[in-house]
Amino acid sequence: MDSGVPGSLVGDAISRPLEPPVNAFARYLRTETVGGAVLLCATAIALLWANSPLRGAYTGLRDFPLLGLSVGDWAKDGLLALFFFVAGLELKRELVVGELSRVKAAVLPVIAAVGGMVVPAAIAFAVSGGAPGVWAIPVATDIAFALAVLAMAGTGMPSGARVFLLSLAVVDDLGAILVIAAGFTGSFEPLWFLGALVLLACYWYLQRRRVTAAWVHVPVAVATWVAVHESGVHATIAGVALGLLTRVVPDDGEEQAPAERLAHRLQPWSAGLAVPVFALFAAGVPVNGSALAAIATDRTALAVVAGLLVGKAVGIAGSALLAVRLGVAELPRGTTGRDLLAMGVLGGVGFTVSLLIAELALAGVEAERAKAAVLLASAVAGLLAAALLVRRGRVRRAG
Template sequence: MSAPRKAEFARFLRTETVGGAILLIAAAIALIYANSPWGASYLSLRDFTVGPQSLHLDLTLGEWAQDGLLAVFFFVAGLELKRELVIGELADRRRARLPVLAAVGGVVAPALIALAIGWGTPGIDQAWAIPIATDIAFALGVLALTGSRLPAGARVFLLSLAVVDDLIAILVIAAVFTSTISVLWLLGALACLVLYAYAQHRRITSPWLYVPLALVAWWAMHQAGVHATLAGVAMGLLTRVRPDPGEDEAPAARLEHRVQPWSAGVCVPLFAFFAAGVPLDSSALHAIVDDRIALGIIAGLLIGKTVGIFGTSWLAIRTGFAERPRKLGNRDMFALSVLGGIGFTVSLLVAELALENVGDGSEVDTAKAAVLLTSMVASLVGSALLIRRGRAHDRRAAAELDDLDDDTYATDDADGDKRTGG
């Protein structure tokens, strides 16, 4: 493939609609494969072990996708968060209030609902965290596909909300899913991060330093007992986002342009492929109805996310503590809040972490099935609301244009009367 075609393909993968579509296709293939007559071979592939045992990296392909490939996704999320915090919407405290508060509301409400419904069920002490995160790629992909006629503030609000939401989820993963920590390995990972930050400060740009450093930091974090994806988000947050004088773009922008296509086109779809292959036959659907954790996930994502995001936003705007995004009304905010119920990537990851040692393993599949079905429902309902809101904005824009034309004609007539003495 020639250089121009490679650049065009990378730009194609950066578009949110394409990233969300690839994610959905990978999940659909996994579901079809796992529920086909060849489902046993899917499980064999997912559980196939590869990697050097001497480094304690003899992991299954599913674990490599969960611990390794998602680290790339979290690195891109870290870059986006750093950009938003330093030069984006979250840099202005007044404008940052609304998405930050909405994100907090969209985390607390689902967690409380999941905890209340699943109270007393084995595993709920960690499973309450499954519905707290919104999938950035999936939600923005749905917005780009069905909400393109909404004002630009809709995307800014949803992106900022999802970035803060993911940061909270990352902190929850670090706090809740880290049982034993090897201090020496953790110090080694921190040393790598300090060296990374120093190299950024010294304006070093060589990948021959950064790539080995990132790999060692990831390995040390994995060995420390902390979820290795945190190494990715930490490096993203340590990357410089302001360009120097004479510099075309900052390292964060360069890295995002180079890494994001790999994240959207390879890493996240492969994770979805290995994570989304769960049974969806009648017995699996019956298990969801009988499983209080699964019901808590469904209610948390569909009801908790919507109520938490919209309710917190409405209250903050009503009290004057935050400003509504320009040209967005309450119905627009409600439609965007429904998209918050798309839990996918991080929710699937948390389901693996929270329930891997509970019962016979079927609990993980049931929780994943609840996440997948609810995310699809949230995307369909959100899409319908966004399309309806898009039509409303089109009608408003057409009415404003007609009013402008009438004013123009009236002004022209008045000027003509003056010129003719009428």
């Protein structure tokens, strides 16, 4: 009986050994749509749990002390450092051998990223009346969510659009990390910071000497995280610093460089554990009628919404198109100004890093309203961007 499957594929499937379930699941988690879906599920669980009669259990688990930090702090300072390490690996690769390694190719996403940080920050500062810390919340773009929306809704978009968005998001995240380091560092301990620099130098030396043993690198990385955390600098900085010091060019006879190998191994843990667990404990904010009504009248919440929905679109698309008009940059192959507008709207999906900055910059009811505003604005930006991407895809197919 005809199975409907080409014979060559059936033969390949029979002759190919079955992939171990763990490896298959890891490969599944590496896809952008799955990573975004897991993140979305964790967010939904957090919102439902925190707005249910079991809210006490949610806050109890989030605030439960464990080895000197609460469970929520471990998710924010510990697990999220893994996410930033993977982002640092991606950034290092782009800077050395990727799209950002050529000046002309790097100019457009860098200018767009800067515009996508400055304009939202300015709008949020103006709307909030200069409230401390609020300006920083809408500067970030969530890589996982943005790429997931693009993968699901932007099937008709050219490959250059994805490269542009990825490069923009990586530069954007680097900027957000610098904002965290400069603006939201607690009491500074210089001796611990010096120790962190020494450990980072050790990690760099191990990379230079081509040492690949995990039993050497893991203790150095963990000690670096501890030193950065104790120095008062936000611990996620340790992750991006280690990522930027990792070697990305393979030696002769080396199948993969350490950065590529580590990204391949750790990305499923980042997408399947670190970011969803952080979202689980960060996104549990009140979203009942009174909370939503408060957003409409709270200047902090309105500043966050305006920064993400208006500032990102204007900043990213406007600065990119201005750079092209002035002749200092070129559009990615196959893309148009309207494509850049869709990318700008998609940049308004702040989520992960915006939630993190909201937690660092604000406290109490103000922080809760700001996080609710981040969730609302990110959801609206994602839906608007998806509609624009679908529309652009139809136009391309019709043309």
